[in-house]
Amino acid sequence: MFESKKDIFDSKIRIRPGDATGFINNAVLQELGMRDVKGWSNFSVDDELSGFNPHLPLTLRTAELHTVGRILADNIGIPTDTFRRAFTTFEPQERRLVSVQYERARVFFDGEVTVGARQWSWFETLDGRVPTLMVDHIHFGDEDPNGYIKMLREIFASPETYVLDTESNRQSLPVSANFVDEQKFGSVFKKALGGYVVYHKAMSTRDPNFDPETYLHQRWN
Numbered sequence: 001m002f003e004s005k006k007d008i009f010d011s012k013i014r015i016r017p018g019d020a021t022g023f024i025n026n027a028v029l030q031e032l033g034m035r036d037v038k039g040w041s042n043f044s045v046d047d048e049l050s051g052f053n054p055h056l057p058l059t060l061r062t063a064e065l066h067t068v069g070r071i072l073a074d075n076i077g078i079p080t081d082t083f084r085r086a087f088t089t090f091e092p093q094e095r096r097l098v099s100v101q102y103e104r105a106r107v108f109f110d111g112e113v114t115v116g117a118r119q120w121s122w123f124e125t126l127d128g129r130v131p132t133l134m135v136d137h138i139h140f141g142d143e144d145p146n147g148y149i150k151m152l153r154e155i156f157a158s159p160e161t162y163v164l165d166t167e168s169n170r171q172s173l174p175v176s177a178n179f180v181d182e183q184k185f186g187s188v189f190k191k192a193l194g195g196y197v198v199y200h201k202a203m204s205t206r207d208p209n210f211d212p213e214t215y216l217h218q219r220w221n
Contacts, residue, residue, distance in 0.1 A: 006032055013037065023071060025064070043071060047126075050080075051088035055099045057108055057196070060124040095205040100213040102220075105193035109212035111205025113141040116148025119155050122198050132192035133161040134185065138172040139202035145174050162188050186220045 002008050009032060016022040022040045029035065029042065036042060045060065046067045056062045066087055073083035092098075096112040112118055114135070122131045133155070145152060155161060156177040163169055165179040180188065189199070204210050 013040075016040075021075065023068075043067060046070065049087070049126075051084045053088050053090060054106065055091045057097075057122065057198075058126045058129075059121055060126065061121050063126060098205060098212050100216065102213065102216045103190065103193050105197070107193070107216065108198045109205070109216070110198055110200045111203060111210070111212070113143060114138050114145075114200065114202050115140065115143045116145075116151030116155070119200075120151050123155070123158070125196070129196045130158060130160050131196045131198045132188070133158065134189050134192070134197065134199045135161065135163040135169070135177075136185075136199065136201040137166075137204070138163070138169045140172065141203065145172075149174065189220060 002011070005028075009028065023043050024037055024040050026042050026044045029037075044067075045063045047063075049058070049063060049066045050070070053062075056065070069087055070083060072078075073080070096110070096118075098109045098111070100107050100109050108122075108131075110118075110122070119133075122133065125131075152173075152175045156163070156173065156175050159178070161178060162185060163173065163177045163179050164185050165181050170179065189197070199212075199216065201212075201215075204215070205212065
């Protein structure tokens with residue numbers, strides 16, 4: 001239904017009850033070329049996170065989660081130490097991204113559909129690191145990848161992005177990519193451990209019986 005980010009912004013502005021407190025990300029206002037919005041307060045995303053959470057990557061989205069949680073805690077009177085403890089122990093339950101252990105390394109396993117915005121968020125890191133993105137299986141679900149062509153080109157043009165060379169992946173991906181055979185894929189994956197590694201197998205985590213840690217050990221041992 002939405003044709004632009006401005007449409008999304010306008011829809012969210014309308015849902016705030018008149019007597020409620022609302023906050024707008026300054027980055028959103030800047031992107032839309034807007035100034036302050038009457039009746040709303042502005043905030044900037046935290047540059048540093050108060051505590052480390054092994055389940056979350058050090059990305060802009062994690063920083064946004066931290067910022068919103070901190071602002072909410074401040075406004076309803078939750079002590080800082082309580083908020084910090086909650087943030088550092090928070091574990092996502094929707095399983096769109098899972099932090100797993102493989103060969104004593106932490107790997108972010110992403111089973112969500114390969115849409116541009118979600119995949120690009122892995123590259124928006126707080127310290128500028130580029131992820132080693134290992135793409136096992138591509139599936140766009142109901143999404144039209146042509147709506148994300150520019151972003152997909154940037155993602156798959158990264159020298160740190162590797163796509164398993166299968167007929168299905170080649171047919172599904174509408175942009176050029178670094179397709180590698182199974183032997184090289186496994187070799188690169190094992191060598192990349194210890195860095196910032198994202199392993200993508202589309203839609204797999206939607207199966208409640210799927211165990212990403214077991215899958216990685218069985219697939220690449």
